[in-house]
Amino acid sequence: MSDNTSRMRTIFRSKTSKALNKIEDPRELLDDSYDQQVKLLQQVRKALAEVATAKKRIDLQGQELGARYQRLAGQAHEALSQGREDLARAALERRSLIERQVAQLQDQYTAMQKQTAQLEERERRLAEQVAAFRIEKETIKATYTASEAQVKANEAVAGIGATVNDIGTSLDRARDRVAQMQARAAATDELLSSGALQDLTAAPDADIERQLASLSAQSDVERQLRAMKQANSSAGGRSTDRPDGWLSIGQGPTAQ
DSSP, rough: OOOOHHHHHHHHHHHHHHHHHHHHHHHHHHHHHHHHHHHHHHHHHHHHHHHHHHHHHHHHHHHHHHHHHHHHHHHHHHHHHHOOOOHHHHHHHHHHHHHHHHHHHHHHHHHHHHHHHHHHHHHHHHHHHHEEEEHHHHHHHHHHHHHHHHHHHHHHHHHHHHHHHHHHHHHHHHHHHHHHHHHHHHHHHHHHHHHSSTTTTTTHHHHHHHHHHHHHHHHHHHHHHHHHHHHHHOOOOOOOSSSGGGGGTTTOOOOO
């Protein structure tokens, strides 16, 4: 398996693991559960408000019918005092009808009072549950975040160790390649010098010129050696100890 293939598989596994971790992140699950409970609490409170509104409407209707009921009673008394028994009877009949209507409103009002009490109790319990769940949720999230940070730190430390090992391996390989290249360069230099390996970039007959130059250098050394011996046996000869003595280097028969 090549290094590129292995690296690609590692990257793929890493991305897949991150995607799965994101899907299964308990913090997101807890937040979703909390949001659902909050929505339920809002629905209960909305229902409680609607029931309270309906109960208030019934209360207003009851108050209106009660006022009419009292007014009809007064009208019946006034009709009797004026000798209008027929009007008094009509007022009392209407008053009797209002009593039946009020009785129905009273039943509805009582039922809504019970429903309101039940909804208020449910709202109270659900609010307490939501508050307790929120505290537990934040505690779990904080614990998970801290554990996740520790895992990342440990993985980073482990990754640094693996990276250092890889770097050491790379340096060893680089040193081996450099040593091999240096040995190859030295070997090719020796082959070129000996003539066993032809230098295609050199001028024609360069090998002969190189050998002649070597012989000339050897002859010059022998000549200078003889001159130095003669200079030692005589007091003559130029000296290069003066400040401008360097100008005579290579110009005379001797090189002192």
